[in-house]
Amino acid sequence: MSNAKRRPSLLEKISGPKAVPLAALVRRGEEAAERVQESFGDFLTERIRELTDARYRLAGAPDAAWDQFYALVVDLRGSAAMVSRQGFGEVCRSLETLIKEHIRDSRSAAVVASHVDALVLLSSGREGEAAVQRLAGELAQAVARIPRKALRPD
């Protein structure tokens, strides 16, 4: 039996003499994350600009444009959650539901635009939790008025 070809497993690779307690590494990670989170504002400004630019082009646009817009929204929700900006979560989820589950026409494009306006408002950081909830509720009502896509039998 020869192990000549055997490469070290990843577990063996990380088991060197310079190994550090994982708790210490996690602390270092948290410090690094805090530094990166300070740059969230720049990212948010850029992402909101992209959504604002794209919102009025959705009416009559091919599915690829809606899918690209959807990917931006999902990313914004996930990134905002990473920095505890939970207010974006509700508005983004409502927007994701609209894009994924409802028909894509001029009416839904208008509701998308309303969501983007809400995101612009939230990006100021001045809206309280109650205002966010009210806004999310109103947007959910607007989404509910858009017909759902027909289910495909697949």
Next chain:
Amino acid sequence: MGAQGGLGACLSVVCNRASWCVRVSCTGLGREMTAVTKADFSPLTILVIDDSPFMQRLLAEMLASFGVGKVLTAAGAEEAFQRMEARAPDVIFCDWQMYPVDGLAVLRRLRQMTQSGLAYIPFVMVTGHNANEDVTLALGEGADSYIVKPFSCETLMTHLIKVIVQDKGHLAEQTPKEMWAVE
């Protein structure tokens, strides 16, 4: 070192290289539970694939602060495969919701690359969706783990250790006969 555990399990503690890394194996249960308490990630190369500059930077910085020797980044599928061909990473963290090629498509393509050995690289799917069907789909396509945003540094570490412990790439690259020899 071995000790009798409950339910007929054989508990064995393996002191790997003078206790730098302690593994606890429950072989009697048909699975291995491993507790890693220390690590030196400097020999590792990790590839982060994310089209979001913020998330890409956040993940890369967290991994670098863990001491990972080389953190590669890619903003999309094509760039990712170019990087992999130039230097095969040890672990991949990939965002699911990317456009136009999503993380699931990256995973499927990767798992077909058996000739190059890239197919066996541990793959962690990172996503904003936590529906059961999404998790099942990703794991069914060959993801080794699944992280839902938002996640903490501790969660990231847990998943990194999990895929490292599960790594069977060194076995999968060999013939079945050789795999027995190593086991």
